[in-house]
Amino acid sequence: MIVMKFGGTSVANFEAITRTIFIVGGKLDQKPIVVVSALSKVTDALYKISDAAASRDKALTAELIDQLRQRHYNLVRELLEHSPALQQEALGKVGEICDSLESLANAICAVGELSDRNKAIIISNGELLSSTIICYAMNSKGIKTHFIDARKMMITSDSYLKGEPILEEITSRVPKIVEQAYEGAAAVITQGFIGSNLQGEQTVLGRGGSDYSASLIGMAVDAERIEIWTDVDGVRSADPRRVANTKYLEKISFEEAAEMAHFGAKVLHPLTIEPAVKKNIPLYVLNSMNPSGKGTAILQSEYIEDGVKSVSFKENIRVINIFSMRMINTSGFLRRVFEIFSENKVSVDLISTSEANISVTVDASEKIDKVVQQLSEFADVIVDDDKSQVSVIGKNIVRLNGMLKKTFAPLKKCNVYMISQGASFVNISFVVDREELNDVVNQLHYHLFENPDAEVM
Numbered sequence: 001m002i003v004m005k006f007g008g009t010s011v012a013n014f015e016a017i018t019r020t021i022f023i024v025g026g027k028l029d030q031k032p033i034v035v036v037s038a039l040s041k042v043t044d045a046l047y048k049i050s051d052a053a054a055s056r057d058k059a060l061t062a063e064l065i066d067q068l069r070q071r072h073y074n075l076v077r078e079l080l081e082h083s084p085a086l087q088q089e090a091l092g093k094v095g096e097i098c099d100s101l102e103s104l105a106n107a108i109c110a111v112g113e114l115s116d117r118n119k120a121i122i123i124s125n126g127e128l129l130s131s132t133i134i135c136y137a138m139n140s141k142g143i144k145t146h147f148i149d150a151r152k153m154m155i156t157s158d159s160y161l162k163g164e165p166i167l168e169e170i171t172s173r174v175p176k177i178v179e180q181a182y183e184g185a186a187a188v189i190t191q192g193f194i195g196s197n198l199q200g201e202q203t204v205l206g207r208g209g210s211d212y213s214a215s216l217i218g219m220a221v222d223a224e225r226i227e228i229w230t231d232v233d234g235v236r237s238a239d240p241r242r243v244a245n246t247k248y249l250e251k252i253s254f255e256e257a258a259e260m261a262h263f264g265a266k267v268l269h270p271l272t273i274e275p276a277v278k279k280n281i282p283l284y285v286l287n288s289m290n291p292s293g294k295g296t297a298i299l300q301s302e303y304i305e306d307g308v309k310s311v312s313f314k315e316n317i318r319v320i321n322i323f324s325m326r327m328i329n330t331s332g333f334l335r336r337v338f339e340i341f342s343e344n345k346v347s348v349d350l351i352s353t354s355e356a357n358i359s360v361t362v363d364a365s366e367k368i369d370k371v372v373q374q375l376s377e378f379a380d381v382i383v384d385d386d387k388s389q390v391s392v393i394g395k396n397i398v399r400l401n402g403m404l405k406k407t408f409a410p411l412k413k414c415n416v417y418m419i420s421q422g423a424s425f426v427n428i429s430f431v432v433d434r435e436e437l438n439d440v441v442n443q444l445h446y447h448l449f450e451n452p453d454a455e456v457m
């Protein structure tokens with residue numbers, strides 16, 4: 001059995017879905033579990049719908065829902081042009097999903113209040129729509145495909161918008177459900193991103209979570225491989241949207257991929273690697289627009305060479321500097337500091353400490369007001385905004401001769417605020433001003449990948 005996950009651009013429209021079905025059709029002998037995201041930009045649109053409804057903007061809410069409905073209706077008409085009966089059925093299902101979205105949005109408009117629970121219901125519709133339509137389209141092309149509702153198997157905590165998967169539930173449910181669905185079928189299809197809590201209420205895994213769903217399903221069925229189909233030829237040495245001459249990476253280790261994803265490479269959801277590692281299942285990142293390409297294999301470390309693989313970054317972060325003389329020679333200070341972060345569910349990326357100071361970085365989207373307030377009760381706190389975090393990632397780079405020099409030499413002219421070297425030996429990270437990010441990433445990439453022998457000016 002294999003898992004094949006197709007992201008938003010791989011299911012964006014008629015052409016993309018036709019390609020995707022062709023790719024799946026070529027692998028039926030491997031028993032694919034197809035996991036799909038919402039059509040490209042649909043989750044963003046659903047967020048806008050929930051905002052419009054919460055601010056009681058009836059006209060905008062109605063307009064956005066209508067656009068969403070028409071986009072999906074048109075897609076059904078195109079994909080099922082030659083199967084009128086299936087087309088009618090699919091239009092009916094799409095209509096039902098859009099109707100229930102509309103009535104919930106109207107109810108929210110009426111009260112002007114949006115709970116996380118209702119927001120999760122709204123944003124889960126993208127995957128429900130895409131998987132419904134693609135299931136019909138696969139059947140119309142002669143691939144007998146059965147539909148699985150991910151909410152029956154992707155069980156999470158109660159956190160509606162960022163549900164944490166409950167592994168025991170998932171591993172006990174998924175194999176049975178998949179096996180049943182496979183009866184009489186050539187393929188099965190389900191949704192990424194969405195799940196439910198133990199009470200059966202809708203939850204989602206957080207933005208970009210379909211990769212994570214695919215990996216969890218792969219873990220649960222002991223898949224031979226997990227394929228993440230997207231719009232680039234595999235994992236590259238940097239974000240191709242930011243750096244011009246990125247290099248294709250044929251294979252990287254689980255650790256390298258996990259660090260890249262955690263430290264900003266948006267090609268994979270940060271938690272994707274974890275479930276795959278548990279069962280040692282290889283992951284492949286592949287391009288649905290170039291399906292004959294080899295993609296990137298993500299494998300156990302022993303198959304991977306030492307050396308620098310990537311420059312990743314997080315564009316908008318904050319540095320929280322905590323100063324206290326009480327830190328010197330007292331035990332329990334660090335515990336107290338990190339308890340505050342943990343209680344407020346603020347996740348910390350980099351940490352560096354000196355005698356009377358701790359600096360940490362957090363994503364700018366984290367709500368830190370309470371953390372700062374509580375820390376200020378026993379320490380001086382200074383928050384630096386508009387910073388970016390850059391990470392050089394590669395197996396054993398921390399041990400390689402001259403790596404620190406190579407990393408920092410091209411940065412002569414800019415301020416570096418914090419440096420952190422991961423204990424895992426795969427990551428050197430530092431913080432710069434956000435306005436310097438572009439230059440820093442490009443310079444660094446040039447010296448590490450494009451022209452390693454170039455003189456640093």
Ligand code: ADP
Nearest residue numbers: 007008009230232235236238239241265266267
């Ligand atoms: P999907 O919708 O298929 O999940 P995403 O947009 O989430 O696709 O992820 C693919 C995108 O990730 C690529 O288009 C690319 O711009 C971006 N990306 C960021 N860093 C990297 C990297 N190191 N290698 C490849 N792609 C990257």
Ligand code: ASP
Nearest residue numbers: 037043193207208209210
């Ligand atoms: N559709 C969801 C999102 O846009 C999940 C995903 O695409 O991975 O965040």
Ligand code: MG
Nearest residue numbers: 007208267269
């Ligand atoms: Mg993605």
